[in-house]
Amino acid sequence: MRVPASAHTERDWLIHEIARDFEVEDVWEIPAGLTPETFPRAVEELASGDPSDSPSAISRFLFAVRWQLGKLLRWDDDGRGTGGRVRSLAERVPTELRGTPPEAGPASPFTPLYLTHDEYAAELANATVHGVLHLSITPEGGGHVTRMAVLVRPNGRFGRFYMALIKPFRYLFVYPALMRELGTQWSRYGATR
Known part of the structure; x- marks a missing residue:
């Protein structure tokens, strides 16, 4: 379920320092029942996944179109992402956290940045946007709540137009299906909430 941006911004996450020049685009709660002990396994599963393998036919279709x-438009060509158009946020990650996240699977468009006991971040950059996927786990209501935040730095007017254009698809099809899928996959780790 989508939650207010304040659910992310009011917490003292490391990502606020690392991606200080990014905007919080979306924040979603994942009905997963993760604990601090199971959070790293869930992150590893996410990092090794392929977004085009979603059980949701609509999500698979939208990713295929993208x-x-x-x-066709060369949005993802070399030189359009990190190390080209933008510098990787890995340069901003504290030295002691470099090399902490699991490696991304070959089909993942994201590059992992760091993993702590309660947060994980990965980045992606192309001709439209430089984005961060941030997962967190927080004690709440006698258990823990898992959230996904998406932070972005659009590439100029074109990037802002692109983000506005895909917003309805993200809200109606992609994120709801992803939250259900992750909740189902990760609930096998044992719900505490």
Whole structure:
């Protein structure tokens, strides 16, 4: 379920320092019942996944369209992402946290940045946007709540237009299906909430 941005911004996350020039685009609660002990396993599963393998046919279709548009319009070409158009946020990660996240799977568009006991961050950059996927786990209501925040730095007017154009698709199809999928996958780790 989508939650207010304040659910993310009011917490003292490391990502606020690392991505201080990014905007919070979306914050979603994942009905997963994770604990601090199971959080790293869930992160590893996410990092090794492929977004185009979603059980949701609509999500798979939208990702396929996006990847095809990216190829056609060269949005994802070398030089359009980190190390090209933008510098990687890995340079801002504290030295002691470098190398902490699990490696991304070959189909993942994200590059992991760091993993702590209660947060994980990965980045992606292309011709439209430089984005961060942030997962967190927080004690709440006698258990823990797992949230996903998406932080972005659009690439100029075109990037802002692109983000506005895909917003209805993210809210109606992509994120709700992803939250259900992650909640189902991760609930096998044992709910405490």
